[in-house]
Amino acid sequence: MLRNYLTSPSFTKAGQSFKSTLFTSINSLGRRAMATLHDMSDKQTVWIRHAEDDIRLQATFTYWKYLTPDDKTTISKQRLFTLNRLIDEPVGETFKRLKVNVAKHFYCQTKGGPRSRKTVEEINTDAANHVKVRLFDNTGLEINSSIPNSNAWVQGGKLEINEHHYYIEINPPAVKELEMPVNMLSGYLVRPKLSLEFADLNDCVFSWYRINGSSSEGILVGEEEVYTPTISDVGCQLKLVVLPKLKHRCGQSVEAVSKAYVTEGPKRDYLSERKQHISGWTSSQGFRVVTYNVLADVYTESEVSRTKLFSHCPASFIDYGYRKLLIAQELLEYKADIICLQELDKKHYDNYYQPVLSRYGYESSILLKKHQKVPPNVVAEDQESDCSGNKDTESENSDEQFVTVKEGSAIFFNKAKFREIGRHNLSIAESIDSDVLFADIMKQARTSNSITEKLLYHSGSSLQVTVLESVDDPTHRLCLCTIHLYFHPMAEAVRLIQTAVSLRHIQRIKGLYESQNHKVSTVFCGDFNSSPDRQTVQLILNRFIDQSDKVFSQDDVYKMFGLELRHTLQFSSASGFPQFTNYVPAFKECIDYIFYETEHICVEFVVPMPSEAQLGGGLPNENFPSDHIPLICDFSWK
DSSP: OOOOOOOOOOOOOGGGOEEOOSOSOGGGSOHHHHHHHOOOOSOEEEEEEOOTTOSEEEEEEEEEEEEETTEEEEEEEEEEEEEEEETTSBHHHHHHHHHHHHHHHHTOOBTTBOGGGSOHHHHHHHHHHHOOEEEEOTTSOBOOTTSBHHHHOOTTOEEEETTEEEEEEESOOEEEEEEOOSOOBTTSOBOOEEEEESOOTTTOEEEEEEEOSSOSSOEEEEOSSSBOOOGGGTTOEEEEEEEOEETTEEOOOEEEEOSSOOBOOOOOHHHHHHHTTOOSSOOTTEEEEEEEEOOOHHHHSSHHIIIIITTTSOHHHHSHHHHHHHHHHHHHHTTOSEEEEEEEEHHHIIIIIHHHHHTTTEEEEEEEEEEEOOOTTSOOOOGGGOTTOSGGGEEEOTTSSEEEEEEEEEEEEETTTEEEEEEOOEEHHHHTTTOGGGHHHHHHHTTOHHHHHIIIIIOOOEEEEEEEEESSOTTOEEEEEEEEOOOOTTOHHHHHHHHHHHHHHHHHHHHHHHTTTOOEEEEEEEEOOOOTTSHHHHHHHHSEEOTTSOOSOTTOSSOOOSOOEEOOOOEEETTOOOSOSEEETTEEEOOEEEEEETTTEEEEEEOOOOOGGGGTTSSSSSSOOSSBOOEEEEEEEO
């Protein structure tokens, strides 16, 4: 039985953008692609694709005619064919269709005009007279025409069509998609959009070429999945050739050429200054943490963002194709053992950050935000109050109770320093209404309808929790937590409730490991959307908010009184309280933090923040790819 499937490559010449499928007419391919697919060797191939649980399979092959029967070197015509057939159909029926297709294009021309003038009966007669088909298994035994397709096509078998002999390849390694980026800067990592099938990324062969002038061959400049253009590449295009492989098996190589030309990257002097405080990777006695809200692509596309929040930033610098290059380079420069990102788009995690950072030794996971669907009797979120005022930020399943947002948080850790031993993520909107652990908190929240609505239906804040173990000393365990709290500037009560739920969950997870006689340290970082003097931060640091506190300012729209919230975790702010971590023309404040428990770890060093003069009036801009600034702290084990 065929258990896997193949999508073999094709090359779309227009724009040099590759999106597979080999199973298309050869007429849609350029001459270059045709030469790649058909190498004119004695060993021709028929590719068989069969997706697991699919009731159909596809057989793809190239057929050709020589100029004369005696001249086996000059080809007068060739064409790529694909048959899409039921797997339980007798293979003899598939042969009939194959014969008709070949006959129509190669043997049915009439003296009076195109092949369409022949009747169906005449075409069938030509097919029977001119096209002979036989199929053999991998022992040389001819396959009976009554055998179903599912059993007829076997790896190593052979197909004969007239004088052409084809070897059968079942689901060989293949490139499904290869697309070059639009933005390419000298000094910044370039990675194509790449999708493989039945191939191992580590086995594949990559060849990068610099193309300067009319020649399409170019000069070989790189042989890895990612490439960092040099100053010599400025003004040139880049070409990438990918040979998909799985151990000893090779598929068809595919190439793509960039539309864009390499331009010179920004110098970013502030980054050089921050790097001066980083001598290299930390020792086995400590670890470095970076937290960074990278400004989701989905939030820069809204009308509010373009006309209000980020109107100071030229479109070319707010484009995510540009910003992601700067973000990735900056993260790698910091040599952090732990990276916590907020507002990371799922598509950019999958296509860029995860594959790029994995090449540098990072393991990672992403957690998307999630909230309950808005009931008919609840007013939808005021889009003018949120930079995400477009419906494309959410992905909704009408059959489910919850809505998943297209961005969230991600944790990356250095595999040479840590190994993952557990994930304990929490969707606040989902759990606060169902987990008995939070029943008392939710009871207090329900005293305000507006706050309840924000918690359940409008804020998708989720707590990402990954428990790590030191590779060098397994007695050192770290409960690593990151979050992005609700944005609304006048909804401190919502953030306070979200924080109380998060702290309660962290206590539960820490207790789980401590009950197994493990020593556990906690780092809780992210974008809390709350300044140091507000109640969210005070709850984390002081461990309580009670009824005597005047917890909300007169500006807060969503108010609650009589709250009593407590926790037992002893946190301190590792990065202190910088003047600002979020810096846009209309808002400059410290709202990002790295909180840590002081019992088992201590802060060794905090990398200084850039000066206000270096920020250029407002973020993002040419040198700063987000409206936030990353925090960087070195810790040591006690």
